[in-house]
Amino acid sequence: MAKTLYKITFHNHGKIYELYAERVTSGSLWGFIEVAGLAFDVHDGLVVDPTEERLRDEFGGTRVLHLPMQSIVRIEEVEKKGQSAIRDAASGETVVTPFPLPAKPR
Incomplete structure (x- = not known):
């Protein structure tokens, strides 16, 4: 029997x-x-998803996450893990910190 997995969508600081x-x-x-047993992708290769890394940095050591009911948008029971994401609340676009480019010399 497969483990039950939930997708939790919630508001946090405008995202x-x-x-x-x-x-x-x-x-x-x-x-x-209460949200426990957070699931993150394990990447062994060179390609790393910056959003997944950001979420792992923020919530990686969390045993139980207590979310206010007002912040919950949706809780879904899913068959397999999809892509975790951080989106802008106003536009719905994925928030990804771009790789910093060197400044132009003056």
Whole structure:
């Protein structure tokens, strides 16, 4: 039997985050959703997704994430993990920090 996997979409500081987790419960804190067992891709090659790395840096050491119910947009039970994302709340476009380019000499 396959593990249950959830896609959690929520607002955080003007952005919409999409994370995957193994457990979602209403929890013991009133007004909060507990999200545990966060799932991140493991990359062994040279190609690294900057959004996935940013999410891993921010939430990698988190055992349980307590999200206010008001910030939750959607919780979906999915069959397999898709691409985690951070999107701009206003435009819906993916937020990716571009690789810094050298400044033009004057």
